[in-house]
Amino acid sequence: MNNHSSHKKNIAYLGPEIPAISMTFVYNEILGLEEKDLNVFIYSVHYPVVMAEEPNARSILSRTQYLYNLPKYKFILFPVIHLITNFRNFIITAAKLLHDIFSLKKFSLDWIKLVYHFFIGSYLAYQLKKNKIFHLQIHFANVPAQIGMYAAGLAGIPFTFTAHANDIFERGLLLKEKADRAKRLITISEYNKRFLISKGINPGKISIVRCGVKPVHGIDNKQRNVVPVIGSLGRLVEKKGMDILISACALLKKEGIKFRLEIAGDGPLLNNLKLLAESMKISNMVEFKGALRHDLVFEWLESIDVFALACKQDKNGDADGIPVVLMEAMAHHVPVVSTFITGVPELIQHEKTGLLSPPENVESLYMNLKKILTENDLRKRLVNEAGKWIEKEFGQDVNIERIYKIIMGKGNLEK
Numbered sequence: 046m047n048n049h050s051s052h053k054k055n056i057a058y059l060g061p062e063i064p065a066i067s068m069t070f071v072y073n074e075i076l077g078l079e080e081k082d083l084n085v086f087i088y089s090v091h092y093p094v095v096m097a098e099e100p101n102a103r104s105i106l107s108r109t110q111y112l113y114n115l116p117k118y119k120f121i122l123f124p125v126i127h128l129i130t131n132f133r134n135f136i137i138t139a140a141k142l143l144h145d146i147f148s149l150k151k152f153s154l155d156w157i158k159l160v161y162h163f164f165i166g167s168y169l170a171y172q173l174k175k176n177k178i179f180h181l182q183i184h185f186a187n188v189p190a191q192i193g194m195y196a197a198g199l200a201g202i203p204f205t206f207t208a209h210a211n212d213i214f215e216r217g218l219l220l221k222e223k224a225d226r227a228k229r230l231i232t233i234s235e236y237n238k239r240f241l242i243s244k245g246i247n248p249g250k251i252s253i254v255r256c257g258v259k260p261v262h263g264i265d266n267k268q269r270n271v272v273p274v275i276g277s278l279g280r281l282v283e284k285k286g287m288d289i290l291i292s293a294c295a296l297l298k299k300e301g302i303k304f305r306l307e308i309a310g311d312g313p314l315l316n317n318l319k320l321l322a323e324s325m326k327i328s329n330m331v332e333f334k335g336a337l338r339h340d341l342v343f344e345w346l347e348s349i350d351v352f353a354l355a356c357k358q359d360k361n362g363d364a365d366g367i368p369v370v371l372m373e374a375m376a377h378h379v380p381v382v383s384t385f386i387t388g389v390p391e392l393i394q395h396e397k398t399g400l401l402s403p404p405e406n407v408e409s410l411y412m413n414l415k416k417i418l419t420e421n422d423l424r425k426r427l428v429n430e431a432g433k434w435i436e437k438e439f440g441q442d443v444n445i446e447r448i449y450k451i452i453m454g455k456g457n458l459e460k
Contacts, residue, residue, distance in 0.1 A: 234388025
């Protein structure tokens with residue numbers, strides 16, 4: 046049930062799976078905006094498969110409407126309602142749908158999906174008008190943006206959308222059309238901005254808002270483990286580069302450097318990675334912890350000595366944008382090692398806020414891990430600078446302020 050103040054302006058949020066464990070940054074953004082002068086109505090395409098465990102997530106869940114869970118008759122009913130009650134908006138938005146379909150040139154499943162998204166959008170538009178929403182913010186540039194742009198068109202309100210990673214690299218359908226119709230296109234990195242510009246999108250339309258995290262104030266004074274622990278966390282899929290990390294750790298063992306490797310996460314490559322560790326004779330030094338609940342991640346970060354994520358591009362062209370877990374590690378005073386890929390160098394400035402290697406370069410990753418484990422002065426300097434950089438550029442408060450200004454049309458929208 047929504048508890049909205051009558052004197053605040055109403056906005057709506059739409060995402061793919063709110064409040065899934067992978068959508069923590071979305072609901073934190075919602076909660077941050079509600080601390081300002083906005084009421085937020087929440088809509089999600091799907092019900093979350095793996096839900097976040099925090100108390101705030103339960104509150105968000107109870108307030109969220111799930112569009113794909115609605116009875117199918119509603120998808121037929123609401124376009125007719127819009128046709129009767131707001132003929133002009135219906136015709137303009139339906140014309141955009143036809144343009145989108147025929148811009149794909151040959152017939153494909155995407156034609157059917159776009160029509161389906163238009164019908165779902167018609168229900169969402171009804172909700173937006175009913176709740177007197179003045180702005181719709183969408184997370185992810187694929188299905189949520191398709192539903193949202195039609196809904197905003199039918200409701201006659203502006204919308205913005207945030208582009209993240211595989212929603213533009215691998216599933217970037219109609220990006221230019223979405224950007225042209227949006228009030229602003231928000232993205233998480235300069236790398237993404239350059240990619241979007243290469244697709245013909247007006248650079249003046251793009252703003253950068255990071256997926257912010259809460260800085261942890263104080264100094265790094267925790268006791269290090271007697272046998273240093275290298276930690277990594279992520280879904281066990283190709284783009285996370287866990288195979289590269291295991292191979293680099295095998296080189297550490299070969300040189301006689303003590304360590305333990307803890308890999309948190311689950312996924313289709315689990316058995317392959319276990320076999321790799323066995324083949325490199327380090328299985329007794331590697332612990333696969335399985336998926337960690339988000340509320341346990343911070344405690345785990347506090348227990349490790351270095352965080353490593355060997356990001357790379359997978360065979361389908363998918364890659365991470367800027368993994369939030371890297372930000373969280375830096376915020377918790379854990380030195381980080383990753384790769385020169387996509388937007389990661391904007392977060393980890395090589396030899397200033399962390400260490401970077403070329404993707405899939407086992408030798409370089411090994412050398413960077415060795416430096417972190419053996420050079421205490423370097424470690425302290427990296428941790429100190431990383432904390433400052435997180436607070437200045439990737440902090441939750443500063444990025445909520447950025448998106449608030451975009452929604453309200455205040456200040457310089459370029460950043």
